[in-house]
Amino acid sequence: MANSLKEKTSLAGAQPEVVIDPAREPIVVVDGLHIVYRVYGAGSKGSAASALMRIVKRQNRPQMKEVHAVKGVSFVAYRGDAIGVVGTNGSGKSTLLAAIAGLLPPARGGVYTDGQPSLLGVNAALMKDLTGSRNIILGCLAMGLTQEETKAKYDEIVKFADLKPGFIDYPMSTYSSGMGARLRFAIAAARTHDVMLIDEALATGDAKFKRRSKAKIDELRQDAGAVFLVAHNLDVIEETCNRVIWLDDGRMKMDGDPEEVLAAYTKATGK
Template sequence: MENEVIIKVEHVSMKFNLATEKFDSFKEYVIRSIKKQISYNEFWALKDVSFEVKKGDSLGLIGLNGSGKSTMLKTIAGVLKPTKGSVTVYGTVAPLIELGAGFDFDLTARENIYLNGAILGYSREMMREYYEDIVDFSELREFMDVPVKNFSSGMVSRLAFAIATIGTPDILIVDEVLSVGDFRFQEKCHARIRRMMEHGTTILFVSHSIDQVKSICNKIIWLERGSMKRFGDAEPICKEYSES
């Protein structure tokens, strides 16, 4: 069971068309198509990336800004469809990509818990079960009936983290979110991620902090300008990365 492949990424390439001049209107589009003026700068955010993640692994993605880390995570989460190649995921994915994306800021925290849970694909009954857990973990009990627009950014991310990490999803995607919240809450998040790992959740982790990556991940992908530079065990790659 331990060696079951849970994410399979095969020759994934992702192309973005950076239109030199963005056209939003129909008229422009027609005129330019007639004049054959539409020119795109093709930009390959990912170039032929292949790897496999096994169940229970925790994979870190490292690389400089713009190296394609977030694009990679988005293709795994199913948000982006790769231009070439395929991504196969066997299991449920809980995305933690930019906390609070699923919030409606006019609704209260309580209503947002149910809304956000539904976005992650959980039913209302299930959210009711986890409700207490979420409130406890986020430490926001006295603010549950306050609209989220009045929350501080730390409060928003605490709530979002608490919601995204309920249950035991097969895969948890964490994209530079542990930099939010105060020190004590960060510790708590780390502890929770560890506990999920013990329960067999596969973690995909993106961070610029090499220390954080080292402490959580056992496998690492190093991306450079969209290509995979290294893939393998954490220790040697971390060392090489810190030295480069």
């Protein structure tokens, strides 16, 4: 779980790698963050079936490989920021968001937040066997809304998700990926978040949905803390964010104005 900013400021003798602007209100501090995955079974020779048989027969132990996904990343996000995170596949974008959300423990360094981060991903878990309607209720209650607040938000969520007629009463297993993504975003955006982390949730929406999502993110920036957005669609990043972080092989490549960072990223990657 991410530590609080109060804990950060109380660390005796700490030598932070980041400098906080005293004129602004910090809401997330990422300080020399390293995230390391341990992958078991990596490097085994032969097929997956033969590797499994060796494990079952205890002929040898599965090999372990360390994957250094985030390497010494440091930055400060301030209240009101909408920060886009770009990078090629495997650059550490989703790992960074998961670490800010408190879902991955740092190997070194730390993440400090003022409030509770909420991670919204395209694969965010809703119950596929339940209807969209039931998932709205369960999702809102899981976010801490009362039954009365959930009832008050229900019609707004349904309208925002813009599902095909009647689909709100169908199981989510019948939804397309775009419909599921829209409903997840609509549920998550129904409450004010201290820090909202969006991982590719806008990638499957049409132009109309992206415009509504941008307006909702602008609203969240005004009413809450900060928004982080990972998306391969650079137009979405440029239109939505006031700042962009570029990750390359787990390291911070650039952090700054969207137009400048995206131009450099596009030139380097040809995307």
